[in-house]
Amino acid sequence: MNILEKITNELDTLSKSERKVAEVILSSPSTVIHSSIAALAKQAKISEPTVNRFCRRLDTKGYPDFKLHLAQSLANGTPYVNRHVDENDTADEYTSKIFESTMASLELARKSLNSNDINRSVDVLTQANKISFFGLGASAIVAHDAQNKFFRFNVPVVYFDDILMQRMSAINSRQGDVVVVISHTGRTKSLVEVASLAKENDATVIGITTTGTPLAKECSIVLSVDVSEDTDLYMPMSSRIAQLALIDVLATGFTLRRGSKFRDNLKKVKDSLRSSRFERKD
Amino acid sequence: MNILEKITNELDTLSKSERKVAEVILSSPSTVIHSSIAALAKQAKISEPTVNRFCRRLDTKGYPDFKLHLAQSLANGTPYVNRHVDENDTADEYTSKIFESTMASLELARKSLNSNDINRSVDVLTQANKISFFGLGASAIVAHDAQNKFFRFNVPVVYFDDILMQRMSAINSRQGDVVVVISHTGRTKSLVEVASLAKENDATVIGITTTGTPLAKECSIVLSVDVSEDTDLYMPMSSRIAQLALIDVLATGFTLRRGSKFRDNLKKVKDSLRSSRFERKD
DNA sequence: AGAAAAAATGAAATTTTATTTCATAATTTT
DNA sequence: AAAATTATGAAATAAAATTTCATTTTTTCT
Numbered sequence: 001m002n003i004l005e006k007i008t009n010e011l012d013t014l015s016k017s018e019r020k021v022a023e024v025i026l027s028s029p030s031t032v033i034h035s036s037i038a039a040l041a042k043q044a045k046i047s048e049p050t051v052n053r054f055c056r057r058l059d060t061k062g063y064p065d066f067k068l069h070l071a072q073s074l075a076n077g078t079p080y081v082n083r084h085v086d087e088n089d090t091a092d093e094y095t096s097k098i099f100e101s102t103m104a105s106l107e108l109a110r111k112s113l114n115s116n117d118i119n120r121s122v123d124v125l126t127q128a129n130k131i132s133f134f135g136l137g138a139s140a141i142v143a144h145d146a147q148n149k150f151f152r153f154n155v156p157v158v159y160f161d162d163i164l165m166q167r168m169s170a171i172n173s174r175q176g177d178v179v180v181v182i183s184h185t186g187r188t189k190s191l192v193e194v195a196s197l198a199k200e201n202d203a204t205v206i207g208i209t210t211t212g213t214p215l216a217k218e219c220s221i222v223l224s225v226d227v228s229e230d231t232d233l234y235m236p237m238s239s240r241i242a243q244l245a246l247i248d249v250l251a252t253g254f255t256l257r258r259g260s261k262f263r264d265n266l267k268k269v270k271d272s273l274r275s276s277r278f279e280r281k282d
Numbered sequence: 283m284n285i286l287e288k289i290t291n292e293l294d295t296l297s298k299s300e301r302k303v304a305e306v307i308l309s310s311p312s313t314v315i316h317s318s319i320a321a322l323a324k325q326a327k328i329s330e331p332t333v334n335r336f337c338r339r340l341d342t343k344g345y346p347d348f349k350l351h352l353a354q355s356l357a358n359g360t361p362y363v364n365r366h367v368d369e370n371d372t373a374d375e376y377t378s379k380i381f382e383s384t385m386a387s388l389e390l391a392r393k394s395l396n397s398n399d400i401n402r403s404v405d406v407l408t409q410a411n412k413i414s415f416f417g418l419g420a421s422a423i424v425a426h427d428a429q430n431k432f433f434r435f436n437v438p439v440v441y442f443d444d445i446l447m448q449r450m451s452a453i454n455s456r457q458g459d460v461v462v463v464i465s466h467t468g469r470t471k472s473l474v475e476v477a478s479l480a481k482e483n484d485a486t487v488i489g490i491t492t493t494g495t496p497l498a499k500e501c502s503i504v505l506s507v508d509v510s511e512d513t514d515l516y517m518p519m520s521s522r523i524a525q526l527a528l529i530d531v532l533a534t535g536f537t538l539r540r541g542s543k544f545r546d547n548l549k550k551v552k553d554s555l556r557s558s559r560f561e562r563k564d
Numbered sequence: 565a566g567a568a569a570a571a572a573t574g575a576a577a578t579t580t581t582a583t584t585t586c587a588t589a590a591t592t593t594t
Numbered sequence: 595a596a597a598a599t600t601a602t603g604a605a606a607t608a609a610a611a612t613t614t615c616a617t618t619t620t621t622t623c624t
Contacts, residue, residue: 049582064349095395118377140430346611
C-alpha cells in the first residue's frame with residue numbers, strides 16, 4: 001500500500017507529536033525525502049526519536065527505510081485512474097481524462113480475466129464447427145470486430161446484431177458450435193435468452209460480460225471483463241474497449257494454438273489487401 | 283530518467299571497480315535498496331568510497347540519495363510498452379502482453395493528438411447538418427461505433443462500410459455536411475477517393491488516420507492517431523482501439539459543447555433501454 | 565621500453581546521521 | 595489525588611556515509 005495513504009489512515013492512532021510529523025510529511029512529501037531526520041524533527045518541532053518512533057509505527061525499519069517507502073510512493077506518479085470529465089474541461093483536459101480512464105479500465109479488466117477461462121475458450125474456439133458472435137448496441141461492434149478477425153482465420157464465423165437473427169441462429173445451433181455472447185451489463189433480456197437457447201441446443205456458450213450477471217449464469221464459460229462504470233456521459237465507453245482487447249486475446253490464442261504455418265496464411269490474407277492500397281514510399 | 287537505464291547507458295564511462303558496483307546493482311536492484319554502503323561494497327568486492335564515487339558519477343548526492351532514486355525507479359513498475367507475443371507464451375503471458383501493448387498504444391495515440399484539431403472537429407460536428415462515418419475492415423467497426431454514439435445525440439448520422447454506398451453518399455454531400463473518414467493506414471484507395479469526392483462537394487472532411495498519409499492530405503481536418511505498428515499477427519489491433527478512444531473524445535466534446543440540458547436528454551435515452559434489461563438487485 | 569603524469573582505489577579518520585537509553589513530563593486510570 | 599501508563603526529548607551510543615590521503619594501477623609521453 002502507498003505509504004502516504006497509510007499515514008492518512010493511521011492518523012488517529014498516532015500520538016500528538018507523531019501527528020505533527022505526519023502533517024509535515026503529508027504537506028510536502030517531496031521535501032521530506034531529501035531531509036535528514038534532524039531536519040524533519042526541527043520542521044515538525046519535535047525531537048528526533050519521535051520521528052524514529054513514527055517511522056516504526058508505520059512498519060518501516062527506521063527513518064531511512066521510511067524515506068525509501070515514501071520515495072516509492074511518490075514515484076508512482078499518476079497511475080491511470082478514472083477521472084471524470086468536467087463541464088469546464090478544455091479539449092486537452094477531457095482528451096487526457098478519457099484516454100487515461102480507458103487505460104485504467106484496461107488495467108482493471110486485465111485483472112478480472114482468468115487465464116484458465118481464456119485457455120478453455122481458445123480450446124473450444126479452435127475446435128468449433130461454427131462460431132457466432134452476438135451483441136447489441138455497443139457490444140454489437142465488438143461482435144462485428146470479432147467476426148472481422150476470425151474471418152481471416154478461414155473458419156465459419158458469423159455475427160448478428162439483430163435480435164431475431166440471433167434467436168434463429170441460436171435455435172439452429174448444435175453440438176460443436178460455439179456461440180459468443182457479448183454484453184457489458186449482462187442484463188439485456190433478449191441476449192440472456194439467446195444464450196440460454198443456444199445452450200439448450202448443445203452449443204458451447206462463451207459469455208463476455210461482467211462477473212455475476214444473469215448472462216454469466218447461462219454460459220458454459222464466462223470471460224469476465226470488469227471495468228469501472230461508464231457513467232460519465234451515459235454511454236458505453238471503456239467497456240467495449242476492454243471487450244475488444246479480449247477479442248484480440250482470443251484471436252491471438254487461436255493463432256498460437258494453430259501453429260506457425262497457420263500464421264503464414266494470415267500474412268497472405270494481409271498481403272492480398274495490398275493492391276487496394278496506395279504504395280508506401282519509404 | 284530512470285536511474286537503472288542511466289546506469290546501463292553510462293556503463294562504459296565507468297571505471298573497472300565502478301562497473302562492478304553497477305553490475306551488482308543491475309542484477310538485483312531490489313536488494314540494493316535495503317543494503318548499506320558497506321554491504322554493497324562487500325558484495326561488489328570493492329571499497330566503500332568507490333560506491334560513493336559511483337553514486338556521484340550518476341549525478342546523485344551520495345549513496346542515500348542514490349538509493350532514493352533507485353527506489354523510485356523500481357516503484358515505477360512496468361511502464362506500458364509494446365511487448366510482442368511469442369510462440370510459446372502461456373495464456374497469462376499473451377493476455378498481459380496484449381493488454382499492455384494496447385495501453386502503450388493509447389498513450390502514444392494520446393500524444394499524437396492535437397487539442398486544437400479536436401476543438402475544430404467538435405466545432406464542425408456540432409454545427410453539421412448531417413454526419414457520415416466511413417471506414418472499411420477494422421475501421422468499419424469504429425465508424426459503426428461512432429454512429430451508435432452520435433445517434434444518441436439525436437443528430438442525422440449514418441455510417442457505411444461499403445465502398446459503393448460511401449461513394450454515393452460522398453457525391454451527394456453538400457456544404458454543412460461532415461464526413462468522417464477512418465483509416466489506420468490512410469492508404470486505402472477507395473477511402474482516399476471518397477474523402478476527395480466529399481471535399482469536392484463542399485463537405486467538411488475529418489480524417490482519423492496516421493500522420494502524413496495520402497488520406498491525411500485530402501482532409502479538411504486531420505485527427506492523427508499514431509500507434510506503433512500492429513505487426514504481431516498481421517491484423518489490426520491497437521489502431522482501432524485508439525480510434526475508438528478518439529470517438530469517445532469527440533462524442534464527449536460534442537456533449538460538453540451542447541451543454542447540460544442536452545446531457546439530461548442522454549440520460550433519458552439510456553433510461554429508455556431499461557425495460558429491455560433484467561433488474562439489478564442491489 | 566621506461567619514466568612521468570594521471571587516474572583509480574582503498575584504509576583510516578572524520579563527519580554526518582540515525583538509534584538507543586533513560587530520565588522526565590504528560591496523560592490516563594483507578 | 596495518587597498510581598500507572600504512555601509520550602517525549604536530551605544525551606549517549608551506534609551505525610552509516612563521506613572525506614582525506616597514501617598507495618596502486620593505468621595511461622601518456624618521450
